[in-house]
Amino acid sequence: MDATKVLDFFKEITYIPRESGHEEKMTAYLCKFAADRGLECRRDRVGNVVIVKPAAPGKENVPVLVLQAHQDMVCEKTGGSGHDFSKDPIKYEIEDGWMIAKETTLGADDGIGIAACLALLDGSLDAGKIECLFTISEETGMDGAFALEGGFFDGKTLINLDSEDEGQLFVGCAGGLDTTARFRFVREEIHEGSKILKLRIFNAVGGHSGDDINKERANALQQLCRFLYSEKDWQLLSISGGNKPNAICREAEAVVAAVDPDGLTESFKAFGRTLSGEFAVSDPDIKAEILPWSCGCKAVAGGRQFISTLFALPHGVAAMSMDIPGLVETSTNLAAVRQLAPDVLEVVTSQRSSVTSALHAMASKVEACFRLGGFETERSSEYPGWKPDMNSRILDVCVKAYRRLFNAEPEVKAIHAGLECGLFLDKFPDLDMISFGPTLRGVHAPGEKLELASLDKFWALLEYVVCNFS
Numbered sequence: 001m002d003a004t005k006v007l008d009f010f011k012e013i014t015y016i017p018r019e020s021g022h023e024e025k026m027t028a029y030l031c032k033f034a035a036d037r038g039l040e041c042r043r044d045r046v047g048n049v050v051i052v053k054p055a056a057p058g059k060e061n062v063p064v065l066v067l068q069a070h071q072d073m074v075c076e077k078t079g080g081s082g083h084d085f086s087k088d089p090i091k092y093e094i095e096d097g098w099m100i101a102k103e104t105t106l107g108a109d110d111g112i113g114i115a116a117c118l119a120l121l122d123g124s125l126d127a128g129k130i131e132c133l134f135t136i137s138e139e140t141g142m143d144g145a146f147a148l149e150g151g152f153f154d155g156k157t158l159i160n161l162d163s164e165d166e167g168q169l170f171v172g173c174a175g176g177l178d179t180t181a182r183f184r185f186v187r188e189e190i191h192e193g194s195k196i197l198k199l200r201i202f203n204a205v206g207g208h209s210g211d212d213i214n215k216e217r218a219n220a221l222q223q224l225c226r227f228l229y230s231e232k233d234w235q236l237l238s239i240s241g242g243n244k245p246n247a248i249c250r251e252a253e254a255v256v257a258a259v260d261p262d263g264l265t266e267s268f269k270a271f272g273r274t275l276s277g278e279f280a281v282s283d284p285d286i287k288a289e290i291l292p293w294s295c296g297c298k299a300v301a302g303g304r305q306f307i308s309t310l311f312a313l314p315h316g317v318a319a320m321s322m323d324i325p326g327l328v329e330t331s332t333n334l335a336a337v338r339q340l341a342p343d344v345l346e347v348v349t350s351q352r353s354s355v356t357s358a359l360h361a362m363a364s365k366v367e368a369c370f371r372l373g374g375f376e377t378e379r380s381s382e383y384p385g386w387k388p389d390m391n392s393r394i395l396d397v398c399v400k401a402y403r404r405l406f407n408a409e410p411e412v413k414a415i416h417a418g419l420e421c422g423l424f425l426d427k428f429p430d431l432d433m434i435s436f437g438p439t440l441r442g443v444h445a446p447g448e449k450l451e452l453a454s455l456d457k458f459w460a461l462l463e464y465v466v467c468n469f470s
Contacts, residue, residue: 009122019085052130064155065129067158076247083104085104091103099450100448131155169395172415174416174418175356175418178380180380188235194261201224204279207443208248212248240253264290312373314365314369394434
């Protein structure tokens with residue numbers, strides 16, 4: 001058995017709609033997969049699924065091994081894409097050794113983890129009993145992991161298949177939460193003689209607000225607010241940008257009324273050149289455009305106050321770990337702004353930290369900034385971190401397996417992204433866990449891609465560990 005079967009299953013999965021909160025077809029696919037093969041399958045009240053493969057003859061006394069992936073995917077697309085995630089299959093290409101979706105997210109996070117589980121469950125396997133756990137809505141709050149109840153699976157050793165760098169074994173992760181703010185306003189008349197303009201910053205790389213927050217990529221919303229803060233004589237009519245709390249904002253736009261439209265236009269074009277220079281390495285394709293627009297609405301009273309608050313909000317890395325070199329300890333992400341109601345603008349942010357007290361302090365700083373700007377705030381979707389255990393038995397097994405297979409030393413690391421492992425440990429304190437996966441790039445953004453050579457190595461390691469676990 002090689003990684004071809006894993007890739008074949010993943011290609012099937014690209015046809016299944018599975019946006020967070022709408023995993024019903026993915027859940028049904030998993031249950032049918034189990035029924036077609038006569039495998040035990042359990043589904044809980046929220047849609048988590050466990051498929052059980054019994055031990056091979058002679059392996060009945062091997063400890064049960066749990067393999068875990070999440071059913072949902074982040075659904076992001078480019079501004080010009082007509083893709084409908086509720087029904088359209090993901091369009092991908094194989095290019096220079098990568099599987100890539102150019103206009104949308106690929107869904108390898110975590111579809112490739114699902115596919116690896118299915119490849120193990122399909123056909124014969126010389127291994128002990130395995131339980132494949134598929135959770136729901138990991139990307140929007142780890143709802144499935146929160147809802148897990150005791151007895152849903154039996155194993156005491158778990159391999160999470162939701163990591164994105166082959167050759168790295170993860171034994172810890174950050175905790176996180178979302179801080180959402182609402183700005184209530186009234187409308188005011190547009191100043192006489194003003195012209196309506198639409199300002200847009202787009203084509204930024206974006207990315208994962210955990211894995212990519214230290215890569216100095218442009219936040220389009222933050223940069224748009226930076227420009228507007230520096231200018232005078234405009235009124236805000238509307239503003240939008242970003243999407244998911246766990247994605248760095250790639251595109252943002254604002255409609256404004258300007259007393260001096262020509263002057264604002266020239267200033268914004270110059271600002272676009274500034275962005276191209278500042279982000280030449282991390283965001284080489286970022287663009288800014290301004291054009292005449294028509295809009296029947298009045299201006300947002302307090303628009304400058306709104307923009308000033310967003311510009312003042314912290315975004316990016318707040319602290320690096322003093323214990324693990326190179327690990328981001330604490331960060332915050334200005335994720336999105338949207339019109340929630342005719343008189344309400346909503347701003348979504350997310351905070352992460354491997355230190356619980358620092359996580360709460362960062363959220364409080366964001367909260368304080370919002371409140372100074374006259375916003376209402378609330379916190380939600382908090383999940384715990386996963387403290388590394390360097391004496392983990394499954395870590396020892398995986399390190400030795402990696403050395404044996406590849407004659408190389410794997411990196412043992414913690415990750416700034418959130419994994420469900422923290423919640424699993426909170427609910428099942430006796431679990432011994434590790435996380436690894438193939439190399440993915442650009443997750444949570446259009447252009448997400450999977451390195452096929454790394455898939456072969458990931459699969460070799462997983463199959464070896466499963467078949468030699470004792």
